[in-house]
Amino acid sequence: MHFKLPISETLQALLQQEDTDADNKITIEDKGPKHFKLKCVRGNIYEVKGTYHLSNLLQELALERQLGKTTAEIPVEKIEELPSYRISRMIRDYFWNDLTRTIDKKGLHRILGDEKIQDTIQRIYVPEKDLEGIKYYKALKKELPALEIQILPEQITPTYVKSINKKPGLLALALQDGSGVPFVVPGGRFNEMYGWDSYFESVGLLIDNRLDLAMAMADNFAYQIRYYGKILNANRSYFLTRTQPPFFSSLLKEIYQYDPEVSKDWMSRNLKMVIKEYEKVWMQKGVRLTETGLNRFLGEGIGIPPETEEGHFNFVLQRFAKKHGLSLEAFIQAYDGGTLKDPELDAYFMHDRSLRESGHDTSNRLDDICANLNTVGLNSLLYKYEMDIAYLIENIFNDSLEGYNSAFWLDKANKRKALVNKYLWNDKEGSFYDYNFVSKEPHLVDSATNFYPLWAGLCNEEQAGKLVSKLFDRLVQNGGVAGTSNITEIEHNAPQRQWDYPxxxxxxxxxxxxxxxxxxxxxxxxxxxxxxxxxxxxxxxxxxxxxxxxxxxxxxxxxxxxxxxxxxxxxxxxxxxxxxxxxxxxxxxxxxxxxxxxxxxxxxxxxxxxxxxxx
Structure with missing residues (x-):
């Protein structure tokens, strides 16, 4: 059974009757009668009942209108579609395509305008060594004269990044055959490629048989490592000094397991970039590698992070303004302008950038302490890097790539496991905890990231059993796993942080x-x-x-x-x-x-x- 409906008239009647709060949606908060009569093609009357079915009708009419149609033929099966099947179908057939972007002539109109940026100039930064990119975007500027092309120096320092904060722009990504290599964005106001988001999105892409997009994400990761020195928090100019949790090796392993016939040359190029990221980003002593032999997040930068919403830091900055006897506005101007120095506040923003690098922006678990922590999450991910690299070298490259074999990487993994057990495992609590290598004590906050060792394969069977018990005791709620336990030991009146309980x-x-x-x-x-x-x-x-x-x-x-x-x-x-x-x-x-x-x-x-x- 299906309906042949005039779209505009049906939409208008449906919304007028059911959308009582006038938000162009039909939800449980609307007070309409919750039933709507449709005339079938054969002339009999069908009654659509209930919020869910009514909203499905609304959505199907909207989809048909987006195709430029004035009349829609809608089968009753789509109105009465079971919820999990409908959601999954919409993701597979519509959502991934709508979230896909390219940085080229075809895709720029969707990505340059960013509501988060107050500067209205359409600006793209291109690395000076990306000769193909420079040539492409300079040629494009002839067709799009409003486009501003900026060339990034090879050496990108925090001072340089601060100097361009008032000229924000998009960072170039990979090109292939004269077009931008596609990537998937989170959605909503986010129009850039984010680091760890891209891995998790790729898990869904592979399930939905979008190997093409998952491989494209990997190619863009490799481009970022090659030209920006790291996988970026996101490809915006103000993120140039900050990376995100490392998942590149996991992406390559899952692509290989999805398609063992994937090009060996393609895998070689990308795995070399994984190794480069491991060595240059994570294993540099005194930066993200600490004296314990374990790693930390360290988001570098100067001044107040510019990407946050206005007033985001006022709770913290008020205290420092009072300390210096200034109004909040005067203090911000003096501090961000460099005429007033405050090492304590510098340290606070180092920790703040580091927690943003961790992906957990923001959390009271990491606030004003993140850069001092060997985190369970990060060290689990790097253990998995070591294990994944060993696996890929052994299975794809006959156990030899660029002078490395699997034994080399397995040795690194075993050494890391020993250090994780020494510093991060708490047998009394039956859990892993982040370790404060400055105060030399565990950071006893229950967090979802404490359970990453299960995913990385880092713990033994006994530890796994204790972790599962701790997980259900501390974090499992009716709707799933909370980001943290209910943290109560925080500063009075501190803002609620989005990565924390509940x-x-x-x-x-x-x-x-x-x-x-x-x-x-x-x-x-x-x-x-x-x-x-x-x-x-x-x-x-x-x-x-x-x-x-x-x-x-x-x-x-x-x-x-x-x-x-x-x-x-x-x-x-x-x-x-x-x-x-x-x-x-x-x-x-x-x-x-x-x-x-x-x-x-x-x-x-x-x-x-x-x-x-x-x-």
């Missing part, structure tokens, strides 16, 4: 699910997958298909307002892209979830009604 994030869930599976904790993995997918599905059913950046896993709601709001909640009629790693987590979760739980998911059965007796 919020949960897609990358944490994905890493923990796979970690549980790798140690044989299949039932626990099924439960955590179900809790997360149930929360996403419930919110999408109730709120017109909304799949935003973050969720409160305690309240099981997307209504999260800590820091920057919630990207992906503002749209008319239909979300066109969801949010990058949220989409990936949904596809990965469905690939893990068994058939029985998938059926219960589509019925929105509360996870506590399923798992309370089992756990």
């Amino acid at each position: 919020n949960g994030w897609a990358p944490h869930q994905m890493v923990i699910w796979r970690g549980l599976q790798s140690y044989g904790y299949e039932r626990e993995a099924q439960e955590l997958v179900y809790r997360w997918l149930w929360m996403i599905t419930k919110n999408a059913v109730n709120y017109n298909g909304t799949i935003p950046e973050k969720y409160d896993v305690v309240g099981c709601t997307h209504k999260v307002y800590a820091e920057y709001g919630n990207v992906g909640t503002q749209f008319d009629y239909i979300t066109s892209s969801g949010f990058g790693w949220m989409n990936a987590s949904y596809q990965l979760g469905l690939s893990i979830l068994n058939k029985e739980f998938r059926m219960q998911l589509d019925q929105l059965v509360n996870p506590d009604d399923i798992f309370s007796k089992q756990t």
Whole structure:
């Protein structure tokens, strides 16, 4: 059964009746009658009932209108589509394409205009050694005279980056055959390629058979290492001194496991860049390699990070303004202008940039301390780098690449494991904890990143058992794993941080699910997958298909307002892209979830009604 509907008239009537809060969506907060009559092609009347089915009708009409149609033929199967199947289909068929960008003539109109940047000039920075890029963009400027091309020097220092903060712009990425190599952006206001987002998005891309895009992400990672010296926080000029959690080796390994016939030359080029990143970014003594032999995040820079929203640091800066006897405005002008020096505040911003480099922007767990920590998460990722490089060299290159063999990298991994157990494992608590190498004591905060050793394969079976017990005791909530436990030992009236309790994030869930599976904790993995997918599905059913950046896993709601709001909640009629790693987590979760739980998911059965007796 299907309907042949005049799009404009049907949309107008549907919204007038059901969208009582006039936000161009149909949600559980609307007070309409929750039923709408349609005339079928054969003339009989069909009644669409309930928020979910009504919002599906709205979305299907919007999709048809986007195609330039005035009349839509909509099958009832799409209106009554089971929630998990609909969400997964939208991700696969629509969202990835809408999130894909290129930095070339075809794609620039979508990416240069950035609501986060006050400077209205369309500016691209190109590395001076990227001769192909310079030639391409200079030629493009002849067609787009408003485009400003800036050439980046080979040596990029914090002083230089601060000097261009008032002239922000996009950083060039890879070109191939006269076109930009594509990449997937997170969504919403984010129009650039982010470091660790790109890995997690690629997990979803591979599940949806988009090997092309996953390989393109790897090529852009390699370009960044070659020309910017690191995989960037994101390809914007103000991120030039900052990297993000290292996942490049994982991306290459998963591409190889997806397609063992992938070009050996392609893999060689990219694996060499992984090794270069490992050696030049992470293993430089006194920078990100500390005296313990373990690593830290260290985001370099000078002054106040310019990418934050206005007023973001006022809670901290008020204290320093008072210390110097200045108004807040006068203090900011003097400090950022360099006429007033304050080493204590310099240290604060070093830690702040470092926590942003960790991807956790921001968290009270890392605030004003991050650069002093050998973190569990980072050292687990670097252990996995060492193991992945060994695996790829052995399996693809007959155990020899550029003078390296697998034994060399396995030795590094074993040495790191010993140090992790020495400094980060707490047998009394039954958990890994970040280690403060300055105060020489553990940083006893329960965090989702403390469970990365499960994913990296770093812990033994006994440790794994204790970690699983700790995970369910401290972090598992109704909607999944919280970023941290409920941190109460924070400064009075400090702002709520988005990476802390009660919020949960897609990358944490994905890493923990796979970690549980790798140690044989299949039932626990099924439960955590179900809790997360149930929360996403419930919110999408109730709120017109909304799949935003973050969720409160305690309240099981997307209504999260800590820091920057919630990207992906503002749209008319239909979300066109969801949010990058949220989409990936949904596809990965469905690939893990068994058939029985998938059926219960589509019925929105509360996870506590399923798992309370089992756990």
